[in-house]
Amino acid sequence: MKILVTVASRHGATKEIGTAIAAVLSAAGHSVDELDPTLVTGVTGYDAVVLGSAVYTAHWLPAARDFAAQFADDLARRPVWIFSSGLATQPSARANSPHEILALRDNLGARGHRSFAGRLDRSVLAFTERSIIAGARAREGDHRDFGAISAWAGQIATALAEMVVRTA
Template identity: 60%
Template sequence: MRVLVTAASRHGGTAEIGSRVAAELIARGHEVEVVDPAQVKTLDGFNAVVLGSAVYTGHWLPAAREFASTFAADLAKRPVWLFSSGLATAPAAAANSPAETRAVMTAVGARGHRAFGGRLDHEVLNLAERAIIAAARGRDGDHRDMAAVEEWAGQISGELARTAIPA
C-alpha cells in the first residue's frame, strides 16, 4: 500500500509525529512518502493518506486546512486518517480536537481522527505564541506519547491490510 503522510508543523513536533507514523507503516510493509502539506502537488499514486496538523489557538495550521480543502475530492476516494497535536498538557482535550476537524472528516470521509499531546519549548516561540501559551498555562516539555502514536499507526496498517484499494 502506498501511503502519503503529511503534517503541518510550526516548530517540528507535529512533523515528528508524522515521521513516527510513517516509520511504523514502513515497518509493517507499506511504501510511505512524507511530504509537507504545502509541497503536495497531487495524490495520484497514493492509496491512502494520513493528514495531521499542530493546533494553535484551537485551529489547525493553514497549510493543513488548505491541503484538506484543495484535495477534498481526491481524499474522499481513498482511506484517510487525521491527527492533531496541541496543548502539550491536554492530549485528549477538546482543545486538541478543533471543531474544524469534524468538518474535514466529513468532507473527506476520514476513517478517524486522533489527538496527541505536543512538545512545548518556550525558547522557540515568538512573542504572540508565548502570550497564548502563558494564558493557557502550558508546561514546557515533550508531552507526546510516541508509543500511542505507534499503536495508532499499527491500527491504520491493520485497516489498510484489510482494505482493497486501487491506486
C-alpha cells in the same frame, strides 16, 4: 500500498509524530512518502493518506487546512486518517479539538481522527505564541506519547492490510 503522510508543523514536533507514523507504516510493508502539505501537488498514485496538523488557537495550521480543501474530492475517494497535536495542559482530546475537525472529517470521509499531546519549548516561540501559551498555562516539555502514536499507526497498518485482503 503507497501511503502519503503529510503534516503541517510549525516548530517540528508534530512533524516528528508524522515521521513515527510513517516508520510504523513502512515497517508494515507499505511504501510511504512524507511530504510537507505545501509541497504536495496531488494525491493521485497514493492508496491512502495520513494528514496531521499542529493545533494553534483551536485551529489546524493553514497548510493542512489548505491541503484538505485543495484535494478534498481526491481524498474522499481513498482511505484517510487525520491527527492533531497541540497543547499539553488539558487532556489531549480536549486541548487538541480544533473547531473545524468535525467538518473536515466528514468532508474527507476520514476513517478516524486522533489527538495527541505535543511538545512545548518556549524558547522557539514567537512573542504572540508565548502570550497565548501563558494564558493557557501550558506546561513546558515533551508530552508526546510515542507508544500511543505507534499503536494508532499500527491500527492504520492493520486496516490497510485488511483492505488489501478484501480486494485480492
